[in-house]
Amino acid sequence: MTLWLIVFRSLRQHALSTVVTAMSVALAGGLLMSVWSVKEQSQAIFTGVNAGFDAVLGARGSKLQLVLNAIFNLESSPGNVALPDFQDIQSNPAVELAIPIAVGDNYLGYRLVGTVPEMFTQVEYAPGKHYEVGAGENFFDPNRREAVVGSFVAQKLHLKRGDKFHPYHGLIFNEKDQHAETYVVVGVMKPSNTPADRVIWIPLEGIQRMSGHDPNAATDVSAVLVKLKAPEAGFRLDMMYNRQGNRLTFAWPIGTVMADLFSKIGWFDQVLALVAYLVALVATLSILASIYNSMNERRREIAILRALGARRTTVFGAILLEAASISTLGMIVGFACYALIMVAVAGVIREQTGVVLVPMKFNMVMVWAPAALIILGALAGVVPAIKAYRTHVAEYLVPTS
Amino acid sequence: MALLDISKLRKTFVDPDGGRHAVVDIEAFSLPEKAQVALRGESGSGKTTLLNLIAGILKPDSGSIIIAGREMSALSEPDRDRLRATTIGYIFQTFNLLQGYTCLENVLLGMSFGPGVDREFAHALLNRVGLATRLKHYPRQLSTGQQQRVAVARALANRPKLVLADEPTGNLDHKNASESLALIRDACKENGAALLLVSHDREVLQQFEVVHGLEQLNRAVTVEVKP
Numbered sequence: 058m059t060l061w062l063i064v065f066r067s068l069r070q071h072a073l074s075t076v077v078t079a080m081s082v083a084l085a086g087g088l089l090m091s092v093w094s095v096k097e098q099s100q101a102i103f104t105g106v107n108a109g110f111d112a113v114l115g116a117r118g119s120k121l122q123l124v125l126n127a128i129f130n131l132e133s134s135p136g137n138v139a140l141p142d143f144q145d146i147q148s149n150p151a152v153e154l155a156i157p158i159a160v161g162d163n164y165l166g167y168r169l170v171g172t173v174p175e176m177f178t179q180v181e182y183a184p185g186k187h188y189e190v191g192a193g194e195n196f197f198d199p200n201r202r203e204a205v206v207g208s209f210v211a212q213k214l215h216l217k218r219g220d221k222f223h224p225y226h227g228l229i230f231n232e233k234d235q236h237a238e239t240y241v242v243v244g245v246m247k248p249s250n251t252p253a254d255r256v257i258w259i260p261l262e263g264i265q266r267m268s269g270h271d272p273n274a275a276t277d278v279s280a281v282l283v284k285l286k287a288p289e290a291g292f293r294l295d296m297m298y299n300r301q302g303n304r305l306t307f308a309w310p311i312g313t314v315m316a317d318l319f320s321k322i323g324w325f326d327q328v329l330a331l332v333a334y335l336v337a338l339v340a341t342l343s344i345l346a347s348i349y350n351s352m353n354e355r356r357r358e359i360a361i362l363r364a365l366g367a368r369r370t371t372v373f374g375a376i377l378l379e380a381a382s383i384s385t386l387g388m389i390v391g392f393a394c395y396a397l398i399m400v401a402v403a404g405v406i407r408e409q410t411g412v413v414l415v416p417m418k419f420n421m422v423m424v425w426a427p428a429a430l431i432i433l434g435a436l437a438g439v440v441p442a443i444k445a446y447r448t449h450v451a452e453y454l455v456p457t458s
Numbered sequence: 459m460a461l462l463d464i465s466k467l468r469k470t471f472v473d474p475d476g477g478r479h480a481v482v483d484i485e486a487f488s489l490p491e492k493a494q495v496a497l498r499g500e501s502g503s504g505k506t507t508l509l510n511l512i513a514g515i516l517k518p519d520s521g522s523i524i525i526a527g528r529e530m531s532a533l534s535e536p537d538r539d540r541l542r543a544t545t546i547g548y549i550f551q552t553f554n555l556l557q558g559y560t561c562l563e564n565v566l567l568g569m570s571f572g573p574g575v576d577r578e579f580a581h582a583l584l585n586r587v588g589l590a591t592r593l594k595h596y597p598r599q600l601s602t603g604q605q606q607r608v609a610v611a612r613a614l615a616n617r618p619k620l621v622l623a624d625e626p627t628g629n630l631d632h633k634n635a636s637e638s639l640a641l642i643r644d645a646c647k648e649n650g651a652a653l654l655l656v657s658h659d660r661e662v663l664q665q666f667e668v669v670h671g672l673e674q675l676n677r678a679v680t681v682e683v684k685p
Contacts, residue, residue: 059567059570059571062559062563062567062570063567066556066558066559066563067558069558070557070558357554358556358557358558361554361555361556362556362567362571363515363539364513364515364542364548364550364554365542365543365548365567365568365571365612366539366540366542366543366544366568366571366572366616367539367543367571368535368536368539368540368571369535369536369539370536371571450510450515451506451507451510451515451516454510454515454550454554
């Protein structure tokens with residue numbers, strides 16, 4: 058009780074430096090936890106998102122570009138797949154489902170993806186989950202100029218059933234590139250927390266035959282999303298398309314392709330982690346500096362406590378406890394910082410990719426980072442605590458007569 | 459047996475030029491239980507150093523201090539701290555109240571290093587010194603005389619056998635000084651504590667039946683003052 062009273066009063070007496078120092082710990086803790094959490098969550102989600110498919114078949118080029126374009130609706134298409142190639146893989150006995158997609162147009166910056174109705178009726182984007190539209194709405198009729206809007210796009214552009222729009226050519230919005238065709242929104246998809254939320258789905262032929270597109274490529278598709286009957290078939294198709302063939306790329310397995318991306322940008326994670334560690338170090342040093350700098354004014358109080366009978370170990374412990382308390386206070390606020398950073402980062406990632414991070418999802422970093430910062434904070438108190446321990450009582454108590 | 463027994467006590471300090479000079483050099487001094495004795499001494503006569511030696515705050519170069527049958531110099535520092543907390547109450551000239559703590563907390567904190575916190579006794583002490591309505595006041599919210607009374611209550615908080623008072627009225631006006639001195643003496647009597655008070659104030663010293671001059675007691679003073 059005595060130690061806590063001494064610590065509490067000291068924190069109150071040095072309220073400003075306590076708050077400033079605790080805030081630096083809070084920022085450090087929040088940053089450290091969020092860097093770690095974003096890294097782990099995004100890695101887990103991006104390598105786990107496959108939209109219900111095992112592989113992507115596309116034009117010869119980078120597997121990563123193919124996956125980013127076909128699964129995450131990012132990047133441009135590396136090229137087209139001719140109709141016979143699509144029919145080939147569709148009829149391959151190892152393939153359970155082959156869904157063609159076509160890209161190349163946008164509406165106000167949001168990508169239009171042409172596909173077939175099977176995308177909505179047969180694909181489970183996650184086990185047991187199909188894409189759904191709102192009550193009274195439906196997916197498009199492949200023979201009409203109808204569109205189904207992803208939930209994120211609908212929210213951003215305030216699109217609803219019955220709305221009409223003109224697509225724009227290209228993946229980047231340019232108001233001069235408006236197509237003449239008019240599409241009618243027939244459904245708004247329920248949130249799936251996948252990249253599908255941030256695109257507008259129209260019939261495959263709508264993209265293929267859009268005015269201004271090359272009529273010679275009217276039967277081509279941008280990529281084919283492939284679901285295999287058995288995972289082993291992937292080896293054979295990989296061999297067939299990537300080793301023996303030279304026209305197409307078979308990106309399989311999707312998770313491994315994305316994992317390659319994360320291993321390539323692993324240095325960036327390390328840089329972020331290093332920055333977070335440095336901020337934590339600075340926060341720790343700020344605790345040391347804050348308490349150490351106040352030691353001169355505290356020495357009289359320490360001398361009085363000692364004169365009242367407090368042992369050296371008591372004042373030593375009080376300073377350590379004070380340092381640990383500042384860290385603990387900082388970490389309590391640190392969780393608020395963490396939540397703010399995560400909400401902001403999750404918002405950006407959702408906007409850019411459609412992938413949804415869960416800001417307060419439990420991660421072990423939420424245990425070890427606070428524990429480490431509190432221990433570091435306590436250690437930062439060792440130097441001033443030694444100073445307190447060595448305080449010469451008579452010297453600081455009263456002038457010797 | 460005396461409560462306090464001092465023999466051949468010597469304490470020196472290092473001069474800025476590297477030499478040493480004695481501040482306390484006492485052949486013998488004793489204080490019976492429950493006695494009230496004043497030591498007269500001018501500035502530089504070693505008053506505070508002597509009290510700090512008795513309280514175990516300073517360690518003597520040589521000699522012995524026996525308090526309640528325990529030889530101070532034979533004790534480890536934690537044991538000296540313990541003895542100070544349980545057996546000695548100290549009233550400082552500048553009161554040395556902890557500014558961030560209320561009156562009551564100042565008294566309770568003193569108790570926490572001793573036998574233990576006794577809130578009822580703390581209230582009773584503060585009531586005795588006339589501060590029953592100032593329990594939650596901070597020292598800065600009190601007059602000098604009231605601060606002095608908190609210091610008295612704190613010194614008596616652990617029911618000490620010996621109360622040391624270092625110029626306790628030095629910072630008070632005449633009226634407050636008389637009242638405060640009477641309070642210290644009465645409170646010590648009521649609690650069965652001996653009182654050893656050092657002062658240079660004649661009016662304070664006149665209140666005591668037994669007064670020793672540090673000039674006679676402390677050979678170091680003789681050397682310093684009358685070379």
